[in-house]
């Protein structure tokens with residue numbers, strides 16, 4: 001597991017709805033109300049159509065491994081005791097190219113592109129829950 005001293009996310013105006021939803025066990029993403037595109041991380045201007053109007057919409061939390069990295073060197077303070085750990089880039093089912101990054105448990109070290117994953121919520125502080133991804137049991 002990642003150590004308790006790792007840095008925590010600092011929600012801002014753009015990302016606050018994402019973190020508030022995670023705290024409630026929901027994966028919610030910014031969605032353009034003009035063209036329907038999901039944007040993650042959230043943006044002030046839709047890269048799809050230039051709109052400034054967005055809503056937040058819960059998504060399935062299901063997707064597939066896009067790529068995987070094994071982190072051997074703790075370049076970020078707070079992760080020293082965690083290395084080596086696995087990072088996954090996950091492409092959600094809702095939209096091609098909709099990528100979320102996740103830490104993943106040791107069982108994910110052999111994950112391959114295309115392996116099925118689902119969201120799992122990890123509480124790392126009283127008011128902070130991280131949406132992470134884990135491999136589905138039967139692929």
Ligand SMILES: [Zn+2]
Pocket residue numbers: 032033034035036037046047048049050051
């Ligand atoms: Zn748009």
